[in-house]
Amino acid sequence: MKQYLLSVYQPDGDLPPAEILEPIMRELLAWNQELRDAGAWVFGAGLHPPSTATVVRVRDSELLMTDGPFVEGKEHLGGFTVITAPDLDAAVAWGRRLAEITTLPIEVRPLQGT
Amino acid sequence: MDIARVFREEYGRAVSVLVRAFGDIDLAEEAVQDAFAEAVKRWPSSGPPPSPAGWIITTARNRAIDRLRRESTRAERQAAAILAVDEPGEEGVVGDDRLRLIFTCCHPALAPAAQVALTLRLLGGLTTAEIARAFLVPEPTMAQRLVRAKGKIRDAGIPYRVPDDLAARLRPVLAVVYLVFNEGYLASSGGELVRDDLCAEAIRLGRLLVELMPEEPEVVGLLALMLLTASRSAARTDTDGAVVLLRDQDRTRWNRHLIAEGQALVRWCLRRGAPGPYQLQAAINAVHSDSASAVDTDWPQIVALYDQLLAMAPTPIVALNRAVAVAEVAGPRAALAIVDDLNLDAYHLFHAIRADLLRRLGWVEQAADAYDAAIARADNAAERELLCRRRETLTA
Numbered sequence: 001m002k003q004y005l006l007s008v009y010q011p012d013g014d015l016p017p018a019e020i021l022e023p024i025m026r027e028l029l030a031w032n033q034e035l036r037d038a039g040a041w042v043f044g045a046g047l048h049p050p051s052t053a054t055v056v057r058v059r060d061s062e063l064l065m066t067d068g069p070f071v072e073g074k075e076h077l078g079g080f081t082v083i084t085a086p087d088l089d090a091a092v093a094w095g096r097r098l099a100e101i102t103t104l105p106i107e108v109r110p111l112q113g114t
Numbered sequence: 115m116d117i118a119r120v121f122r123e124e125y126g127r128a129v130s131v132l133v134r135a136f137g138d139i140d141l142a143e144e145a146v147q148d149a150f151a152e153a154v155k156r157w158p159s160s161g162p163p164p165s166p167a168g169w170i171i172t173t174a175r176n177r178a179i180d181r182l183r184r185e186s187t188r189a190e191r192q193a194a195a196i197l198a199v200d201e202p203g204e205e206g207v208v209g210d211d212r213l214r215l216i217f218t219c220c221h222p223a224l225a226p227a228a229q230v231a232l233t234l235r236l237l238g239g240l241t242t243a244e245i246a247r248a249f250l251v252p253e254p255t256m257a258q259r260l261v262r263a264k265g266k267i268r269d270a271g272i273p274y275r276v277p278d279d280l281a282a283r284l285r286p287v288l289a290v291v292y293l294v295f296n297e298g299y300l301a302s303s304g305g306e307l308v309r310d311d312l313c314a315e316a317i318r319l320g321r322l323l324v325e326l327m328p329e330e331p332e333v334v335g336l337l338a339l340m341l342l343t344a345s346r347s348a349a350r351t352d353t354d355g356a357v358v359l360l361r362d363q364d365r366t367r368w369n370r371h372l373i374a375e376g377q378a379l380v381r382w383c384l385r386r387g388a389p390g391p392y393q394l395q396a397a398i399n400a401v402h403s404d405s406a407s408a409v410d411t412d413w414p415q416i417v418a419l420y421d422q423l424l425a426m427a428p429t430p431i432v433a434l435n436r437a438v439a440v441a442e443v444a445g446p447r448a449a450l451a452i453v454d455d456l457n458l459d460a461y462h463l464f465h466a467i468r469a470d471l472l473r474r475l476g477w478v479e480q481a482a483d484a485y486d487a488a489i490a491r492a493d494n495a496a497e498r499e500l501l502c503r504r505r506e507t508l509t510a
Protein backbone atom coordinates (compact mmCIF):
# COMPACT_ATOMS: atom_id res chain seq x y z
CA MET A 1 0.00 0.00 0.00
CA LYS A 2 1.19 3.50 -0.81
CA GLN A 3 0.31 6.73 0.92
CA TYR A 4 -0.97 9.82 -0.89
CA LEU A 5 -1.42 13.42 0.15
CA LEU A 6 -4.70 14.91 -1.06
CA SER A 7 -4.45 18.70 -0.98
CA VAL A 8 -7.45 21.00 -1.28
CA TYR A 9 -6.76 24.29 -3.08
CA GLN A 10 -9.26 27.04 -2.40
CA PRO A 11 -9.55 30.60 -3.63
CA ASP A 12 -8.39 33.45 -1.37
CA GLY A 13 -11.01 35.61 0.29
CA ASP A 14 -14.08 35.02 2.39
CA LEU A 15 -15.56 31.56 2.82
CA PRO A 16 -18.90 30.94 1.16
CA PRO A 17 -22.02 31.71 3.27
CA ALA A 18 -23.24 29.15 5.81
CA GLU A 19 -26.11 27.86 3.67
CA ILE A 20 -23.54 26.75 1.06
CA LEU A 21 -20.77 25.75 3.45
CA GLU A 22 -22.82 23.66 5.87
CA PRO A 23 -23.93 20.92 3.49
CA ILE A 24 -20.33 20.74 2.18
CA MET A 25 -18.97 20.29 5.70
CA ARG A 26 -21.56 17.60 6.40
CA GLU A 27 -20.52 15.70 3.26
CA LEU A 28 -16.85 16.14 4.16
CA LEU A 29 -17.50 14.57 7.54
CA ALA A 30 -19.23 11.63 5.89
CA TRP A 31 -16.34 11.28 3.41
CA ASN A 32 -13.85 11.22 6.30
CA GLN A 33 -15.90 8.54 8.04
CA GLU A 34 -16.00 6.52 4.82
CA LEU A 35 -12.19 6.76 4.59
CA ARG A 36 -11.86 5.52 8.18
CA ASP A 37 -14.32 2.68 7.65
CA ALA A 38 -12.31 1.60 4.60
CA GLY A 39 -9.09 1.71 6.63
CA ALA A 40 -7.71 4.30 4.20
CA TRP A 41 -7.51 7.34 6.52
CA VAL A 42 -4.06 8.23 7.90
CA PHE A 43 -4.22 11.89 8.87
CA GLY A 44 -5.94 15.07 7.82
CA ALA A 45 -6.80 18.62 8.82
CA GLY A 46 -8.28 21.88 7.64
CA LEU A 47 -6.02 24.93 7.85
CA HIS A 48 -6.57 28.44 9.16
CA PRO A 49 -6.34 31.07 6.40
CA PRO A 50 -2.93 32.00 4.90
CA SER A 51 -3.01 35.35 6.73
CA THR A 52 -2.27 33.36 9.91
CA ALA A 53 0.84 31.74 8.43
CA THR A 54 4.45 32.59 9.33
CA VAL A 55 7.47 31.73 7.16
CA VAL A 56 10.64 30.92 9.08
CA ARG A 57 14.15 31.18 7.61
CA VAL A 58 17.61 30.99 9.08
CA ARG A 59 20.33 33.31 7.76
CA ASP A 60 23.77 33.34 9.42
CA SER A 61 22.25 31.33 12.31
CA GLU A 62 19.78 34.14 12.87
CA LEU A 63 16.05 33.46 12.87
CA LEU A 64 14.06 35.47 10.32
CA MET A 65 10.30 35.48 10.30
CA THR A 66 7.94 36.86 7.68
CA ASP A 67 4.24 37.40 8.09
CA GLY A 68 2.00 35.53 5.65
CA PRO A 69 2.24 32.42 3.45
CA PHE A 70 5.33 31.29 1.53
CA VAL A 71 3.60 31.60 -1.83
CA GLU A 72 1.21 34.49 -2.45
CA GLY A 73 -1.40 33.62 -5.02
CA LYS A 74 -5.06 33.61 -5.88
CA GLU A 75 -5.42 30.14 -4.36
CA HIS A 76 -3.95 28.59 -1.25
CA LEU A 77 -3.72 25.23 0.49
CA GLY A 78 -6.91 25.03 2.53
CA GLY A 79 -6.58 21.56 3.99
CA PHE A 80 -5.17 18.11 3.39
CA THR A 81 -5.73 14.42 4.01
CA VAL A 82 -3.18 11.61 3.91
CA ILE A 83 -4.65 8.31 2.75
CA THR A 84 -3.40 4.81 1.99
CA ALA A 85 -4.35 3.31 -1.35
CA PRO A 86 -3.16 0.34 -3.42
CA ASP A 87 -2.41 2.50 -6.47
CA LEU A 88 -2.98 5.89 -8.11
CA ASP A 89 -6.37 4.87 -9.54
CA ALA A 90 -7.67 4.13 -6.04
CA ALA A 91 -6.19 7.39 -4.67
CA VAL A 92 -7.70 9.36 -7.56
CA ALA A 93 -11.10 7.79 -6.84
CA TRP A 94 -10.95 9.21 -3.27
CA GLY A 95 -9.70 12.53 -4.64
CA ARG A 96 -12.50 12.65 -7.17
CA ARG A 97 -15.12 12.35 -4.38
CA LEU A 98 -13.36 15.14 -2.48
CA ALA A 99 -13.37 17.35 -5.59
CA GLU A 100 -17.08 16.66 -6.11
CA ILE A 101 -17.90 17.57 -2.50
CA THR A 102 -15.76 20.72 -2.29
CA THR A 103 -16.06 21.71 -5.99
CA LEU A 104 -12.34 22.57 -5.64
CA PRO A 105 -9.27 21.16 -7.40
CA ILE A 106 -7.51 18.38 -5.46
CA GLU A 107 -3.81 17.59 -5.85
CA VAL A 108 -3.00 13.89 -5.43
CA ARG A 109 0.65 13.33 -4.61
CA PRO A 110 2.50 10.19 -3.46
CA LEU A 111 4.49 10.19 -0.22
CA GLN A 112 8.10 9.03 -0.32
CA GLY A 113 9.03 5.75 1.31
CA THR A 114 5.62 4.20 0.98
CA MET B 115 17.07 -14.09 -39.43
CA ASP B 116 16.56 -10.34 -39.28
CA ILE B 117 17.13 -9.46 -35.62
CA ALA B 118 16.05 -5.85 -36.17
CA ARG B 119 12.67 -7.12 -37.39
CA VAL B 120 12.31 -9.49 -34.43
CA PHE B 121 13.19 -6.55 -32.19
CA ARG B 122 10.43 -4.34 -33.60
CA GLU B 123 7.89 -7.14 -33.43
CA GLU B 124 8.77 -8.67 -30.08
CA TYR B 125 10.17 -5.82 -27.97
CA GLY B 126 6.78 -4.65 -26.65
CA ARG B 127 5.63 -8.19 -25.97
CA ALA B 128 8.80 -9.05 -24.01
CA VAL B 129 8.78 -5.79 -22.03
CA SER B 130 5.10 -6.32 -21.14
CA VAL B 131 5.72 -9.81 -19.78
CA LEU B 132 8.69 -8.62 -17.71
CA VAL B 133 6.88 -5.58 -16.33
CA ARG B 134 4.15 -7.91 -15.10
CA ALA B 135 6.68 -10.27 -13.55
CA PHE B 136 8.95 -7.67 -11.92
CA GLY B 137 6.77 -4.56 -11.59
CA ASP B 138 9.65 -2.36 -12.76
CA ILE B 139 9.71 -0.80 -16.23
CA ASP B 140 13.41 0.16 -16.22
CA LEU B 141 14.44 -3.33 -15.16
CA ALA B 142 12.20 -4.86 -17.84
CA GLU B 143 13.69 -2.64 -20.55
CA GLU B 144 17.29 -3.26 -19.49
CA ALA B 145 16.74 -7.02 -19.37
CA VAL B 146 15.04 -7.16 -22.78
CA GLN B 147 17.84 -5.07 -24.28
CA ASP B 148 20.38 -7.47 -22.71
CA ALA B 149 18.54 -10.38 -24.28
CA PHE B 150 18.63 -8.80 -27.75
CA ALA B 151 22.33 -7.99 -27.33
CA GLU B 152 22.84 -11.69 -26.55
CA ALA B 153 20.82 -12.62 -29.64
CA VAL B 154 22.98 -10.40 -31.86
CA LYS B 155 26.06 -12.24 -30.54
CA ARG B 156 24.66 -15.77 -30.80
CA TRP B 157 22.09 -16.11 -33.54
CA PRO B 158 24.37 -15.37 -36.53
CA SER B 159 26.59 -18.38 -35.71
CA SER B 160 24.22 -20.74 -33.89
CA GLY B 161 21.16 -19.93 -35.98
CA PRO B 162 17.93 -18.54 -34.50
CA PRO B 163 16.09 -20.62 -31.88
CA PRO B 164 12.82 -22.33 -32.88
CA SER B 165 10.82 -19.64 -31.07
CA PRO B 166 12.75 -16.35 -31.15
CA ALA B 167 10.09 -14.58 -29.07
CA GLY B 168 10.10 -17.24 -26.34
CA TRP B 169 13.91 -17.25 -26.33
CA ILE B 170 14.01 -13.47 -25.88
CA ILE B 171 11.50 -13.56 -23.00
CA THR B 172 13.23 -16.45 -21.19
CA THR B 173 16.68 -14.89 -21.63
CA ALA B 174 15.43 -11.46 -20.51
CA ARG B 175 13.77 -12.99 -17.47
CA ASN B 176 17.03 -14.70 -16.45
CA ARG B 177 18.96 -11.47 -17.06
CA ALA B 178 16.50 -9.56 -14.89
CA ILE B 179 16.99 -12.02 -12.04
CA ASP B 180 20.80 -11.74 -12.48
CA ARG B 181 20.54 -7.97 -12.29
CA LEU B 182 18.41 -8.11 -9.16
CA ARG B 183 20.93 -10.44 -7.49
CA ARG B 184 23.77 -8.05 -8.33
CA GLU B 185 21.96 -4.98 -7.06
CA SER B 186 21.22 -5.81 -3.45
CA THR B 187 18.97 -2.83 -2.66
CA ARG B 188 16.86 -3.51 -5.66
CA ALA B 189 16.86 -7.19 -4.78
CA GLU B 190 15.36 -6.50 -1.41
CA ARG B 191 12.70 -4.34 -2.89
CA GLN B 192 11.91 -6.93 -5.52
CA ALA B 193 12.39 -10.07 -3.45
CA ALA B 194 8.71 -10.82 -3.51
CA ALA B 195 8.56 -10.19 -7.23
CA ILE B 196 11.21 -12.81 -8.00
CA LEU B 197 9.19 -15.43 -6.18
CA ALA B 198 6.18 -14.46 -8.24
CA VAL B 199 7.99 -14.84 -11.59
CA ASP B 200 6.52 -17.65 -13.62
CA GLU B 201 7.43 -19.06 -16.98
CA PRO B 202 6.51 -16.94 -19.99
CA GLY B 203 2.78 -17.34 -20.41
CA GLU B 204 0.63 -18.52 -23.26
CA GLU B 205 -0.10 -16.16 -26.14
CA GLY B 206 -3.41 -15.12 -24.57
CA VAL B 207 -1.76 -14.14 -21.32
CA VAL B 208 1.03 -12.32 -23.17
CA GLY B 209 -1.63 -10.40 -25.07
CA ASP B 210 -3.15 -9.33 -21.77
CA ASP B 211 0.25 -8.11 -20.64
CA ARG B 212 0.59 -5.82 -23.64
CA LEU B 213 -2.93 -4.55 -23.08
CA ARG B 214 -2.06 -3.73 -19.46
CA LEU B 215 1.06 -1.90 -20.55
CA ILE B 216 -0.90 0.20 -23.08
CA PHE B 217 -3.23 1.39 -20.35
CA THR B 218 -0.25 2.21 -18.12
CA CYS B 219 1.49 4.18 -20.90
CA CYS B 220 -1.72 6.07 -21.76
CA HIS B 221 -2.84 6.70 -18.18
CA PRO B 222 -4.68 10.05 -18.00
CA ALA B 223 -2.43 11.13 -15.10
CA LEU B 224 0.40 11.38 -17.67
CA ALA B 225 0.66 14.34 -20.04
CA PRO B 226 -0.29 13.50 -23.66
CA ALA B 227 3.28 14.06 -24.89
CA ALA B 228 4.51 11.60 -22.24
CA GLN B 229 1.81 9.07 -23.20
CA VAL B 230 2.92 9.20 -26.84
CA ALA B 231 6.62 8.86 -25.99
CA LEU B 232 6.05 5.93 -23.61
CA THR B 233 3.79 4.08 -26.04
CA LEU B 234 6.27 4.38 -28.90
CA ARG B 235 9.17 3.43 -26.63
CA LEU B 236 7.70 0.51 -24.67
CA LEU B 237 5.22 -0.97 -27.13
CA GLY B 238 6.65 0.23 -30.44
CA GLY B 239 10.23 -0.55 -29.51
CA LEU B 240 11.41 2.76 -31.00
CA THR B 241 14.63 4.16 -29.59
CA THR B 242 14.65 7.48 -27.75
CA ALA B 243 16.59 8.96 -30.69
CA GLU B 244 13.94 7.78 -33.17
CA ILE B 245 11.07 9.23 -31.13
CA ALA B 246 12.94 12.51 -30.69
CA ARG B 247 13.53 12.72 -34.46
CA ALA B 248 9.91 11.91 -35.24
CA PHE B 249 8.62 14.69 -32.99
CA LEU B 250 11.40 17.14 -33.87
CA VAL B 251 12.63 17.62 -30.33
CA PRO B 252 16.26 17.31 -29.16
CA GLU B 253 17.16 13.80 -27.97
CA PRO B 254 18.01 14.90 -24.39
CA THR B 255 14.55 16.51 -24.14
CA MET B 256 12.86 13.27 -25.18
CA ALA B 257 15.11 11.21 -22.86
CA GLN B 258 14.16 13.53 -20.00
CA ARG B 259 10.46 13.20 -20.86
CA LEU B 260 10.70 9.40 -20.75
CA VAL B 261 12.65 9.34 -17.49
CA ARG B 262 10.12 11.68 -15.87
CA ALA B 263 7.13 9.63 -17.09
CA LYS B 264 8.61 6.34 -15.90
CA GLY B 265 9.46 7.98 -12.58
CA LYS B 266 5.86 9.07 -12.16
CA ILE B 267 4.53 5.59 -12.99
CA ARG B 268 6.80 4.14 -10.32
CA ASP B 269 6.47 6.77 -7.57
CA ALA B 270 2.81 7.68 -7.97
CA GLY B 271 1.81 4.03 -8.30
CA ILE B 272 0.17 4.19 -11.74
CA PRO B 273 -1.26 0.67 -12.00
CA TYR B 274 -0.38 -2.00 -14.54
CA ARG B 275 -3.90 -3.18 -15.16
CA VAL B 276 -6.71 -3.21 -17.67
CA PRO B 277 -9.12 -0.65 -16.14
CA ASP B 278 -12.70 -1.43 -15.19
CA ASP B 279 -14.06 1.68 -16.90
CA LEU B 280 -12.68 0.55 -20.24
CA ALA B 281 -14.77 2.92 -22.36
CA ALA B 282 -13.50 6.08 -20.63
CA ARG B 283 -9.90 4.91 -20.40
CA LEU B 284 -9.85 3.78 -24.02
CA ARG B 285 -10.14 7.41 -25.18
CA PRO B 286 -6.55 8.47 -24.39
CA VAL B 287 -5.22 5.19 -25.81
CA LEU B 288 -6.94 5.79 -29.15
CA ALA B 289 -5.95 9.47 -29.04
CA VAL B 290 -2.27 8.55 -28.65
CA VAL B 291 -2.32 6.20 -31.65
CA TYR B 292 -4.22 8.70 -33.81
CA LEU B 293 -1.86 11.49 -32.77
CA VAL B 294 1.13 9.40 -33.86
CA PHE B 295 -0.64 8.76 -37.18
CA ASN B 296 -1.47 12.41 -37.74
CA GLU B 297 2.01 13.53 -36.80
CA GLY B 298 3.21 11.20 -39.55
CA TYR B 299 0.49 12.09 -42.05
CA LEU B 300 0.23 15.82 -41.57
CA ALA B 301 3.77 16.46 -40.28
CA SER B 302 2.85 19.69 -38.51
CA SER B 303 6.21 21.23 -39.23
CA GLY B 304 9.24 20.51 -41.34
CA GLY B 305 9.58 20.00 -45.06
CA GLU B 306 8.24 16.54 -45.86
CA LEU B 307 4.49 16.21 -45.94
CA VAL B 308 4.28 12.55 -44.94
CA ARG B 309 6.57 10.80 -42.51
CA ASP B 310 5.71 7.28 -43.53
CA ASP B 311 7.49 5.59 -40.63
CA LEU B 312 5.22 7.22 -38.07
CA CYS B 313 2.11 6.35 -40.09
CA ALA B 314 3.27 2.75 -40.37
CA GLU B 315 3.97 2.61 -36.63
CA ALA B 316 0.53 4.02 -35.80
CA ILE B 317 -1.16 1.46 -38.06
CA ARG B 318 0.90 -1.30 -36.45
CA LEU B 319 -0.25 -0.11 -32.99
CA GLY B 320 -3.82 0.15 -34.31
CA ARG B 321 -3.66 -3.47 -35.51
CA LEU B 322 -2.32 -4.51 -32.12
CA LEU B 323 -5.24 -2.77 -30.37
CA VAL B 324 -7.73 -4.57 -32.66
CA GLU B 325 -5.97 -7.86 -31.93
CA LEU B 326 -6.23 -7.20 -28.18
CA MET B 327 -9.74 -5.69 -28.16
CA PRO B 328 -11.47 -7.12 -31.26
CA GLU B 329 -14.96 -6.35 -29.96
CA GLU B 330 -14.49 -2.61 -29.31
CA PRO B 331 -16.12 -0.71 -32.22
CA GLU B 332 -14.08 2.48 -31.75
CA VAL B 333 -10.83 0.49 -31.78
CA VAL B 334 -11.85 -1.05 -35.11
CA GLY B 335 -13.06 2.36 -36.31
CA LEU B 336 -9.68 3.95 -35.60
CA LEU B 337 -7.81 1.28 -37.58
CA ALA B 338 -10.26 1.69 -40.47
CA LEU B 339 -9.82 5.47 -40.40
CA MET B 340 -6.02 5.19 -40.52
CA LEU B 341 -6.04 2.58 -43.32
CA LEU B 342 -8.45 4.60 -45.47
CA THR B 343 -6.50 7.82 -44.90
CA ALA B 344 -3.17 6.12 -45.61
CA SER B 345 -4.60 4.62 -48.83
CA ARG B 346 -4.41 8.10 -50.39
CA SER B 347 -0.88 9.00 -49.30
CA ALA B 348 0.76 8.25 -52.68
CA ALA B 349 -1.72 10.55 -54.45
CA ARG B 350 -1.38 13.32 -51.92
CA THR B 351 1.78 14.80 -53.39
CA ASP B 352 2.85 15.22 -57.01
CA THR B 353 6.26 14.32 -58.43
CA ASP B 354 7.69 17.62 -57.12
CA GLY B 355 6.48 16.87 -53.61
CA ALA B 356 3.73 19.52 -53.80
CA VAL B 357 0.37 18.91 -52.12
CA VAL B 358 -2.54 17.66 -54.24
CA LEU B 359 -6.01 18.26 -52.79
CA LEU B 360 -8.47 15.37 -52.48
CA ARG B 361 -10.64 16.59 -55.37
CA ASP B 362 -7.63 16.81 -57.72
CA GLN B 363 -6.01 13.51 -56.76
CA ASP B 364 -5.32 10.78 -59.32
CA ARG B 365 -7.56 8.14 -57.78
CA THR B 366 -5.82 5.32 -59.67
CA ARG B 367 -2.89 5.94 -57.30
CA TRP B 368 -4.98 5.14 -54.24
CA ASN B 369 -3.97 1.88 -52.56
CA ARG B 370 -6.81 -0.58 -53.28
CA HIS B 371 -5.63 -3.12 -50.66
CA LEU B 372 -5.78 -0.58 -47.84
CA ILE B 373 -9.18 0.65 -49.10
CA ALA B 374 -10.59 -2.89 -49.22
CA GLU B 375 -9.37 -3.62 -45.69
CA GLY B 376 -10.60 -0.30 -44.34
CA GLN B 377 -14.02 -0.64 -45.97
CA ALA B 378 -14.45 -4.17 -44.62
CA LEU B 379 -13.78 -2.82 -41.10
CA VAL B 380 -16.28 0.03 -41.65
CA ARG B 381 -18.91 -2.53 -42.73
CA TRP B 382 -18.22 -4.51 -39.55
CA CYS B 383 -18.73 -1.31 -37.51
CA LEU B 384 -22.01 -0.57 -39.30
CA ARG B 385 -23.28 -4.07 -38.45
CA ARG B 386 -22.36 -3.49 -34.79
CA GLY B 387 -24.50 -0.34 -34.75
CA ALA B 388 -22.61 1.45 -31.94
CA PRO B 389 -21.21 4.48 -33.77
CA GLY B 390 -18.48 6.68 -32.31
CA PRO B 391 -16.28 9.52 -33.58
CA TYR B 392 -13.56 7.30 -35.10
CA GLN B 393 -16.09 5.04 -36.80
CA LEU B 394 -17.91 8.02 -38.29
CA GLN B 395 -14.69 9.56 -39.59
CA ALA B 396 -13.79 6.16 -41.06
CA ALA B 397 -17.23 5.98 -42.70
CA ILE B 398 -16.75 9.46 -44.24
CA ASN B 399 -13.42 8.31 -45.66
CA ALA B 400 -15.03 5.09 -46.90
CA VAL B 401 -17.53 7.17 -48.93
CA HIS B 402 -14.65 9.10 -50.51
CA SER B 403 -12.77 5.91 -51.33
CA ASP B 404 -15.91 4.53 -53.05
CA SER B 405 -16.14 7.45 -55.47
CA ALA B 406 -14.58 7.46 -58.92
CA SER B 407 -14.15 11.25 -58.77
CA ALA B 408 -14.86 14.25 -56.54
CA VAL B 409 -17.97 15.05 -58.64
CA ASP B 410 -19.31 11.49 -58.28
CA THR B 411 -18.94 11.58 -54.49
CA ASP B 412 -22.10 11.01 -52.48
CA TRP B 413 -21.87 14.39 -50.73
CA PRO B 414 -25.32 14.25 -49.06
CA GLN B 415 -24.20 11.01 -47.40
CA ILE B 416 -21.01 12.71 -46.22
CA VAL B 417 -22.97 15.68 -44.80
CA ALA B 418 -25.29 13.22 -42.99
CA LEU B 419 -22.27 11.46 -41.44
CA TYR B 420 -20.79 14.82 -40.39
CA ASP B 421 -24.13 15.72 -38.79
CA GLN B 422 -23.85 12.58 -36.65
CA LEU B 423 -20.20 13.29 -35.89
CA LEU B 424 -20.95 16.88 -34.91
CA ALA B 425 -23.67 15.68 -32.52
CA MET B 426 -21.11 13.40 -30.84
CA ALA B 427 -18.05 15.63 -31.04
CA PRO B 428 -19.26 19.23 -31.29
CA THR B 429 -15.88 20.83 -32.03
CA PRO B 430 -15.20 23.73 -34.41
CA ILE B 431 -12.82 21.52 -36.43
CA VAL B 432 -15.61 19.02 -37.14
CA ALA B 433 -17.93 21.92 -38.03
CA LEU B 434 -15.26 23.26 -40.42
CA ASN B 435 -14.88 19.91 -42.18
CA ARG B 436 -18.65 19.55 -42.37
CA ALA B 437 -18.81 22.97 -44.06
CA VAL B 438 -16.57 21.68 -46.88
CA ALA B 439 -19.13 18.94 -47.58
CA VAL B 440 -22.02 21.41 -47.23
CA ALA B 441 -20.42 23.53 -49.99
CA GLU B 442 -20.78 20.56 -52.38
CA VAL B 443 -24.45 20.04 -51.51
CA ALA B 444 -25.79 23.53 -50.81
CA GLY B 445 -23.19 25.76 -52.47
CA PRO B 446 -20.30 27.94 -51.25
CA ARG B 447 -22.48 30.71 -49.79
CA ALA B 448 -24.20 28.35 -47.32
CA ALA B 449 -20.80 26.88 -46.38
CA LEU B 450 -19.25 30.31 -45.88
CA ALA B 451 -22.03 31.27 -43.45
CA ILE B 452 -21.09 28.23 -41.33
CA VAL B 453 -17.36 28.87 -41.56
CA ASP B 454 -17.64 32.55 -40.62
CA ASP B 455 -19.31 31.59 -37.35
CA LEU B 456 -16.35 29.46 -36.24
CA ASN B 457 -13.71 30.72 -33.86
CA LEU B 458 -10.64 29.14 -35.47
CA ASP B 459 -8.48 32.14 -36.35
CA ALA B 460 -5.21 30.40 -35.35
CA TYR B 461 -5.83 27.38 -37.61
CA HIS B 462 -4.37 27.71 -41.12
CA LEU B 463 -6.94 25.38 -42.73
CA PHE B 464 -9.79 27.60 -41.46
CA HIS B 465 -8.41 30.44 -43.60
CA ALA B 466 -7.56 28.11 -46.49
CA ILE B 467 -11.11 26.73 -46.62
CA ARG B 468 -12.57 30.24 -46.33
CA ALA B 469 -10.30 31.36 -49.16
CA ASP B 470 -11.48 28.55 -51.44
CA LEU B 471 -15.15 29.35 -50.69
CA LEU B 472 -14.58 33.07 -51.34
CA ARG B 473 -12.83 32.21 -54.60
CA ARG B 474 -15.80 30.11 -55.71
CA LEU B 475 -18.08 33.05 -54.96
CA GLY B 476 -15.85 35.24 -57.12
CA TRP B 477 -14.81 37.52 -54.25
CA VAL B 478 -11.20 37.73 -55.33
CA GLU B 479 -9.87 40.37 -52.94
CA GLN B 480 -11.30 38.76 -49.83
CA ALA B 481 -10.05 35.38 -51.04
CA ALA B 482 -6.53 36.79 -51.44
CA ASP B 483 -6.61 38.13 -47.86
CA ALA B 484 -7.78 34.76 -46.57
CA TYR B 485 -4.98 32.95 -48.46
CA ASP B 486 -2.48 35.37 -46.90
CA ALA B 487 -3.86 34.59 -43.45
CA ALA B 488 -3.59 30.84 -44.16
CA ILE B 489 -0.02 31.14 -45.49
CA ALA B 490 1.05 33.10 -42.41
CA ARG B 491 -0.26 30.33 -40.14
CA ALA B 492 0.92 27.19 -42.03
CA ASP B 493 4.04 25.55 -40.55
CA ASN B 494 4.46 22.84 -43.17
CA ALA B 495 6.50 23.98 -46.19
CA ALA B 496 4.60 21.80 -48.68
CA GLU B 497 1.24 23.12 -47.50
CA ARG B 498 2.48 26.70 -47.63
CA GLU B 499 3.66 26.10 -51.17
CA LEU B 500 0.19 24.88 -52.22
CA LEU B 501 -1.50 27.90 -50.62
CA CYS B 502 0.88 30.28 -52.42
CA ARG B 503 0.13 28.60 -55.75
CA ARG B 504 -3.61 28.84 -55.17
CA ARG B 505 -3.30 32.49 -54.24
CA GLU B 506 -1.37 33.20 -57.46
CA THR B 507 -4.04 31.57 -59.67
CA LEU B 508 -6.66 33.94 -58.21
CA THR B 509 -5.53 36.78 -60.42
CA ALA B 510 -4.54 34.61 -63.39
